[in-house]
Amino acid sequence: MSQQAATTQSKTNAALMEKIVSLCKRRGFVFQSSEIYGGLNGCWDYGPLGVELKRNLKDYWWRRMTRERDDVVGLDGSILMNRRVWQASGHETTFSDPMVDCRQCKSRLRADQIPVGKEGKIQCPVCGSYDLTEPRAFNLMFKTYVGATEDESSVAYLRPETAQAIFVQFKNVLDTTNKKLPFGIAQIGKAFRNEINPRNFTFRSREFEQMELEYFCRPEQGMDLLKYWLDERLAFYEEIGLSREKLRVLDVPAEERAHYSKGTYDIEYEFPFGVQELEGVAYRTDYDLQQHQEHSGKSLEYFDDETKEHFLPHVVEPSAGVDRTVLALLCAAYDEETIMDDKGKSETRIVLRFHPRMAPVKVGVFPLLKNKPELVEKARSVATLLKPHMNVVYSETGAIGKRYRKQDEVGTPFCLTIDFETLGERGDELKDTVTLRHRDSMQQERMKISDLPAYLLSKIG
Numbered sequence: 001m002s003q004q005a006a007t008t009q010s011k012t013n014a015a016l017m018e019k020i021v022s023l024c025k026r027r028g029f030v031f032q033s034s035e036i037y038g039g040l041n042g043c044w045d046y047g048p049l050g051v052e053l054k055r056n057l058k059d060y061w062w063r064r065m066t067r068e069r070d071d072v073v074g075l076d077g078s079i080l081m082n083r084r085v086w087q088a089s090g091h092e093t094t095f096s097d098p099m100v101d102c103r104q105c106k107s108r109l110r111a112d113q114i115p116v117g118k119e120g121k122i123q124c125p126v127c128g129s130y131d132l133t134e135p136r137a138f139n140l141m142f143k144t145y146v147g148a149t150e151d152e153s154s155v156a157y158l159r160p161e162t163a164q165a166i167f168v169q170f171k172n173v174l175d176t177t178n179k180k181l182p183f184g185i186a187q188i189g190k191a192f193r194n195e196i197n198p199r200n201f202t203f204r205s206r207e208f209e210q211m212e213l214e215y216f217c218r219p220e221q222g223m224d225l226l227k228y229w230l231d232e233r234l235a236f237y238e239e240i241g242l243s244r245e246k247l248r249v250l251d252v253p254a255e256e257r258a259h260y261s262k263g264t265y266d267i268e269y270e271f272p273f274g275v276q277e278l279e280g281v282a283y284r285t286d287y288d289l290q291q292h293q294e295h296s297g298k299s300l301e302y303f304d305d306e307t308k309e310h311f312l313p314h315v316v317e318p319s320a321g322v323d324r325t326v327l328a329l330l331c332a333a334y335d336e337e338t339i340m341d342d343k344g345k346s347e348t349r350i351v352l353r354f355h356p357r358m359a360p361v362k363v364g365v366f367p368l369l370k371n372k373p374e375l376v377e378k379a380r381s382v383a384t385l386l387k388p389h390m391n392v393v394y395s396e397t398g399a400i401g402k403r404y405r406k407q408d409e410v411g412t413p414f415c416l417t418i419d420f421e422t423l424g425e426r427g428d429e430l431k432d433t434v435t436l437r438h439r440d441s442m443q444q445e446r447m448k449i450s451d452l453p454a455y456l457l458s459k460i461g
């Protein structure tokens with residue numbers, strides 16, 4: 001790509017990102033946290049549609065990773081844990097970024113992100129000063145105090161990852177489930193990192209959610225399982241509507257991996273702001289269990305009935321970010337197209353082409369007219385029929401075309417219109433049928449009300 005083409009492309013991408021952010025606010029996907037007070041940097045709230053989208057993602061992950069498998073069970077660990085967990089895991093001493101302070105404007109900057117100015121000296125990107133401190137380690141964990149006293153003995157951290165709860169409960173899960181290797185423990189939950197530069201909308205946040213699996217195995221199975229989980233996870237992303245062409249797999253070179261890892265793949269997505277990581281799939285060997293066994297003094301060994309061996313299992317960890325995957329879903333879904341309206345005038349249609357499985361609202365139900373009680377009553381009964389099975393929006397105001405367009409903009413894959421045919425006024429043939437309108441093709445077909453639940457469930461399941 002030429003320099004000029006690259007610049008144009010990056011402007012287009014920035015404009016696209018702006019449109020997505022604006023749609024998220026306008027339609028209630030994502031709001032700035034504590035917005036009326038000016039917000040809190042790196043924190044976001046999910047609005048009525050965002051929470052549904054996020055829940056669909058987490059539910060589908062849970063279903064695919066635990067319920068549809070015999071070899072994975074779940075866990076929901078606490079966010080606050082004994083401080084010694086983080087001493088054992090190494091987070092208290094090494095979970096840090098090298099930071100530099102500007103003595104002029106007091107900005108705190110990541111040492112590896114500061115531009116080099118004149119004479120090869122690093123320069124403050126905020127005020128332009130060269131008066132910067134030497135890099136210092138800045139721990140990314142949020143520190144707090146448990147109980148009434150605020151001293152060293154009561155220090156606790158908001159967990160920076162969910163994985164450690166799984167390692168420290170490994171023995172309890174093993175003893176209560178009698179699982180045989182290989183088996184996994186899955187968890188979805190909040191984690192916190194005091195990122196110095198939260199950026200790219202919700203991509204890098206200070207409070208975020210993770211979906212993590214620790215899959216325990218015999219040492220000799222580790223490398224094969226690493227490849228197995230990479231393939232499983234790539235298939236998952238396709239199942240939620242992220243096309244394989246926009247996904248990248250980075251085989252992380254040894255010098256960039258954690259020292260204990262024998263292999264790590266990053267699954268990346270082509271966001272408008274660049275290719276960024278969605279998930280890491282890492283073969284962590286027995287490092288974590290080893291550390292906790294040593295620091296706690298409790299045996300975390302597994303006993304193999306058949307070989308009569310005691311040993312520490314190895315682990316493969318697929319660790320995905322909920323918020324960044326939600327953002328990838330939004331970016332992948334966003335589309336604009338020019339269409340002709342009823343009067344032959346061209347207009348722009350904004351449509352979120354979510355996979356029906358992920359769409360926050362599955363179906364919109366509309367009476368053709370709101371001033372015809374028979375239509376309203378019938379439409380409400382269709383909504384009631386569907387509500388136990390899926391998220392339904394009922395709407396009766398505005399022209400039908402406008403109502404369709406509103407649902408397009410939030411990615412609702414199906415709309416149903418209840419009209420005079422439904423009431424039997426155009427003959428028995430069409431009685432108790434509705435117009436089913438498809439979001440992507442905008443095509444319409446007639447369908448029997450009694451066939452709707454099975455049809456829609458087959459599409460969104």
Ligand SMILES: [Zn+2]
Nearest residue numbers: 102105124127
């Ligand atoms: Zn400065």
